[in-house]
Amino acid sequence: MGRVVLDISMSLDGFIAGPNPSLEQPLGAGGDRLHEWILGLASFRERHGGSGGVRDRDDEVVAESLAATGAVVMGRRMFSGGEGAWDGDPNADGWWGDTPPFHAPVFVLTHHVRQPVAKQGGTTFTFVTDGVEAALEQARAAAGAKDVLVAGGANVAQQVLSAGLLDEMQIHLVSVLLGDGTRLLEHLERTTVQLESTRVIESPAVTHLQYRVVGQG
Amino acid sequence: MGRVVLDISMSLDGFIAGPNPSLEQPLGAGGDRLHEWILGLASFRERHGGSGGVRDRDDEVVAESLAATGAVVMGRRMFSGGEGAWDGDPNADGWWGDTPPFHAPVFVLTHHVRQPVAKQGGTTFTFVTDGVEAALEQARAAAGAKDVLVAGGANVAQQVLSAGLLDEMQIHLVSVLLGDGTRLLEHLERTTVQLESTRVIESPAVTHLQYRVVGQG
Numbered sequence: 001m002g003r004v005v006l007d008i009s010m011s012l013d014g015f016i017a018g019p020n021p022s023l024e025q026p027l028g029a030g031g032d033r034l035h036e037w038i039l040g041l042a043s044f045r046e047r048h049g050g051s052g053g054v055r056d057r058d059d060e061v062v063a064e065s066l067a068a069t070g071a072v073v074m075g076r077r078m079f080s081g082g083e084g085a086w087d088g089d090p091n092a093d094g095w096w097g098d099t100p101p102f103h104a105p106v107f108v109l110t111h112h113v114r115q116p117v118a119k120q121g122g123t124t125f126t127f128v129t130d131g132v133e134a135a136l137e138q139a140r141a142a143a144g145a146k147d148v149l150v151a152g153g154a155n156v157a158q159q160v161l162s163a164g165l166l167d168e169m170q171i172h173l174v175s176v177l178l179g180d181g182t183r184l185l186e187h188l189e190r191t192t193v194q195l196e197s198t199r200v201i202e203s204p205a206v207t208h209l210q211y212r213v214v215g216q217g
Numbered sequence: 218m219g220r221v222v223l224d225i226s227m228s229l230d231g232f233i234a235g236p237n238p239s240l241e242q243p244l245g246a247g248g249d250r251l252h253e254w255i256l257g258l259a260s261f262r263e264r265h266g267g268s269g270g271v272r273d274r275d276d277e278v279v280a281e282s283l284a285a286t287g288a289v290v291m292g293r294r295m296f297s298g299g300e301g302a303w304d305g306d307p308n309a310d311g312w313w314g315d316t317p318p319f320h321a322p323v324f325v326l327t328h329h330v331r332q333p334v335a336k337q338g339g340t341t342f343t344f345v346t347d348g349v350e351a352a353l354e355q356a357r358a359a360a361g362a363k364d365v366l367v368a369g370g371a372n373v374a375q376q377v378l379s380a381g382l383l384d385e386m387q388i389h390l391v392s393v394l395l396g397d398g399t400r401l402l403e404h405l406e407r408t409t410v411q412l413e414s415t416r417v418i419e420s421p422a423v424t425h426l427q428y429r430v431v432g433q434g
Contacts, residue, residue: 012388012412012428013402014231171229175412175428179405185230188396195229195392200424202417209424211229211392 002147003167004136006157007065008184009034009206010171015181016154026081026095033176037205038062047101057201061208065170070146071139072102073132075156076110079125096123105142107135109156132159154182162189169195169211175204219364220384221353223374224282225401226251226423227388232398233371243298243312250393254422255279264318274418278425282387287363288356289319290349292373293327296342313340322359324352326373349376371399379406386412386428392421 010016011034018028027034038044042053043063053059081095100106100123108127117125128135139148150160160166171184194215201208227233228251235245244251255261259270260280270276298312317323317340325344334342345352356365367377377383388401411432418425 012426013405014400173426175414177402177405177410177412183231185394188230188394193394195394197392197419197421197424200417200419202414204414207414207417207424207426209229209390 001140002068002070002143002145004140004148004150004160004165005065005068005168005170006150006160006166007170008150008152008157008172009038009174010184011174011176011178011181013177013179014183014185015178016152016184018178018181021182023081028181030176030178031181033178034174037172037174037203047103049099056203058203058206058208061170061172061201065149068147069104069149070143071104072106072149072151073135073139073156073160074106074108074151075153076108076112078151078153078156079106079108079110099123105139107139107142109135109159132156132163133165136160136165154184154186157184158187161193162187164193166193166213168198168213169209171209171211173207173209175206218357219285219287219360219362221357221365221367221377221382222282222285222385222387223367223377223383224387225367225369225374225389226255226391227401228391228393228395228398230394230396231400231402232395233369233401235395235398238399240298245398247393247395248398250395251391254389254391254420264320266316273420275420275423275425278387278389278418282366285364286321286366287360288321289323289366289368290352290356290373290377291323291325291368292370293325293329295368295370295373296323296325296327316340322356324356324359326352326376349373349380350382353377353382371401371403374401375404378410379404381410383410383430385415385430386426388426388428390424390426392423 008016018031021028040054041059041062042055043059043066045053099120103122106123106125108125110127111129113129114127150157193213195211196214198212199210225233235248238245254275257271258276258279259272260276260283262270316337320339323340323342325342327344328346330346331344367374410430412428413431415429416427
């Protein structure tokens with residue numbers, strides 16, 4: 001069976017989004033800086049329907065993660081695009097366009113019941129209203145032998161960690177300070193989670209830190 | 218001239234001390250876990266008057282930092298041993314014993330004027346009451362061609378970063394989650410500090426992340 005893996009970009013000061021997210025700026029002020037490292041990579045471009053791009057160690061890390069992923073779990077804000085996006089219309093479509101980059105079943109944690117949405121390229125969005133364990137269970141079934149990727153946001157990641165359901169964490173530690181925004185590693189109920197560093201890959205803009213969760217307190 | 222270097226152990230969730238520090242537990246609840254990686258190292262033991270110990274890559278990193286350091290800057294709580302220690306007696310001696318491990322001039326940022334204290338083994342504590350820039354200036358003069366080590370705590374580190382006076386940062390990122398405590402990278406006035414990752418060294422318990430400050434916003 002696959003693992004449950006958190007895979008996310010974080011600033012050196014611990015943020016996965018900047019302050020004041022909006023529809024225009026879903027990652028908040030400065031938040032785009034967290035993802036600059038990935039935009040030019042070949043595997044990322046390919047996933048987004050593009051071509052070309054850089055093939056380096058960063059690209060290998062991303063390609064490996066994409067190949068291992070069989071299903072995705074995310075929060076409703078990540079689905080709909082930022083803090084403000086969902087407020088007006090709980091049935092609003094995601095901001096991921098007609099051909100989302102997941103090419104896999106995506107399970108969206110939400111309080112709003114709605115029908116699944118099938119997009120082009122193999123991405124389906126299924127809405128799960130009975131909590132993070134249920135979402136992971138459905139995702140595991142869909143992923144088969146592959147991994148379940150916990151894509152974010154912070155709230156979902158914290159729920160998975162606090163419930164002791166995470167097997168592995170890959171943090172792309174970006175060499176920037178955002179100063180404010182959404183922190184990844186806070187509100188954790190299990191701070192006695194035991195981590196083991198399993199791999200570190202460095203590049204100029206980002207350090208890829210891989211941890212295995214080896215025990216729970 | 219030497220550089221101004223911050224060298225400090227931080228948990229993956231960004232803390233350099235756990236919650237509720239006290240005289241008995243100067244690093245707060247769980248804070249000792251941040252320094253377990255260093256206690257058995259040969260260079261660390263030697264500095265503390267011991268012998269033996271492990272000589273591995275962690276030890277090389279520590280030995281390198283010790284050899285490069287010509288003077289140290291720290292806050293008054295780090296001098297006196299935890300949050301509560303200073304409260305009763307502003308003239309209380311540090312908790313560093315008769316032979317502190319610095320073997321170099323140490324400049325302590327404080328609001329209390331007091332005479333310098335000379336200890337055995339080459340450590341002198343000089344108390345600076347006119348701010349972080351003055352402390353760094355005195356430390357630079359004392360260090361000569363060597364580096365000024367900013368040892369902590371968080372408040373001093375934040376002042377140095379916010380004032381744009383830091384040249385380099387070495388963060389020993391420890392694979393633990395403390396959940397609460399004192400964060401290193403917050404209250405920063407200059408979040409537009411530009412960092413460049415200059416070296417990453419991994420070991421099972423800790424990842425040594427070295428950054429150069431390449432520009433200020």
